[in-house]
Amino acid sequence: MEIQLWREILDPYVLAVDELVVKFRHIISEYRNAGAYSPIEQVDGRVKSISSILEKAQKKKIDIEYFEEKIEDIAGIRIICQFVEDIDKVVELIKKRGDMEIKSEKDYIANMKESGYRSYHLIIYYNVNTLHGVKKIQAEIQIRTLAMNFWATIEHSLQYKYKGNMPEHIRTRLSKAADAIIVLDEEMSVVRDEIMDAQNSFKIKANIVADI
Numbered sequence: 001m002e003i004q005l006w007r008e009i010l011d012p013y014v015l016a017v018d019e020l021v022v023k024f025r026h027i028i029s030e031y032r033n034a035g036a037y038s039p040i041e042q043v044d045g046r047v048k049s050i051s052s053i054l055e056k057a058q059k060k061k062i063d064i065e066y067f068e069e070k071i072e073d074i075a076g077i078r079i080i081c082q083f084v085e086d087i088d089k090v091v092e093l094i095k096k097r098g099d100m101e102i103k104s105e106k107d108y109i110a111n112m113k114e115s116g117y118r119s120y121h122l123i124i125y126y127n128v129n130t131l132h133g134v135k136k137i138q139a140e141i142q143i144r145t146l147a148m149n150f151w152a153t154i155e156h157s158l159q160y161k162y163k164g165n166m167p168e169h170i171r172t173r174l175s176k177a178a179d180a181i182i183v184l185d186e187e188m189s190v191v192r193d194e195i196m197d198a199q200n201s202f203k204i205k206a207n208i209v210a211d212i
C-alpha cells in the first residue's frame with residue numbers, strides 16, 4: 001500500500017486520538033476546577049505505526065484488507081490513575097458517556113497476564129467527522145495505575161530489546177516486580193483511604209465554621 005493511502009486511512013484515527021485526549025484531559029480540569037479529586041491523573045494517546053500494524057497483522061494472520069476491523073488498537077488511549085480504586089470510577093465514567101460505545105472489555109487486573117501485565121482495557125466505537133462524512137472507528141483505552149504503568153513501560157522496553165526471547169532470569173525478575181507492584185498498589189490504597197478521610201473531616205470542619 002502506498003504511503004499516501006496509509007495516511008488517508010490513518011487520518012481519522014489521528015483525529016480520534018486527538019479528540020479523545022482532549023476530552024479526557026478536560027475531565028481532569030472539570031474535577032480540579034470543582035476542587036475535587038480527579039480519578040484520572042494523566043492521559044496520552046498514539047496512533048499505531050504502519051510497521052506495527054503490519055507486524056501485528058502478520059503475527060495474527062490478519063488479511064490486510066480487514067486490518068481496520070481486526071486490529072482494535074490502531075487508535076490507543078492510555079489513562080493513568082493514582083490508585084486502583086480510581087480505575088473502576090474511570091470505567092464507569094466512560095460507560096456513561098454518550099459519545100463512546102463499549103465494544104468489549106478485558107480486566108487484566110482481576111486476571112493478570114502470565115507476563116505479570118495488569119491493566120483494564122476497553123475497546124470503544126467512536127465517531128469522527130471527516131471530509132467524507134462520519135466514520136465509526138475503534139479505539140483501545142488502557143486504564144492503569146502509575147505503578148502498573150511503571151512495570152508495563154519497563155517490560156515493554158525489555159520485550160522490544162529481546163524480541164520474544166527474553167532470558168528466563170529477567171522474566172523471573174519481572175514476575176517478582178509484578179508481585180511487588182500489587183503490594184505497592186495495595187499499600188497506596190490504604191494511604192488513599194487516609195487522604196479521603198482527612199479530606200472529609202476537613203470538609204466537615206469547614207462546614208461547621210461556615211455555619212458559625
Ligand code: 0O2
Pocket residue numbers: 048052056073106113115116117121151152153155156
Ligand atoms: P503496543 O506496542 O503497546 O501497541 P489478544 O488477541 O486480545 O490476545 P491483543 O490484541 O494484543 O491480543 O490484545 P491485548 O492482549 O489486550 O493487548 C493489547 C495491548 O495491551 C498491547 O498492544 C500492549 O500495549 C498491552 N499489553 C498486553 N500484554 C502486555 C504485556 O504482557 N506487557 C506489556 N508491557 N504490555 C502488554 P500491542 O499491540 O501488543 O503492543
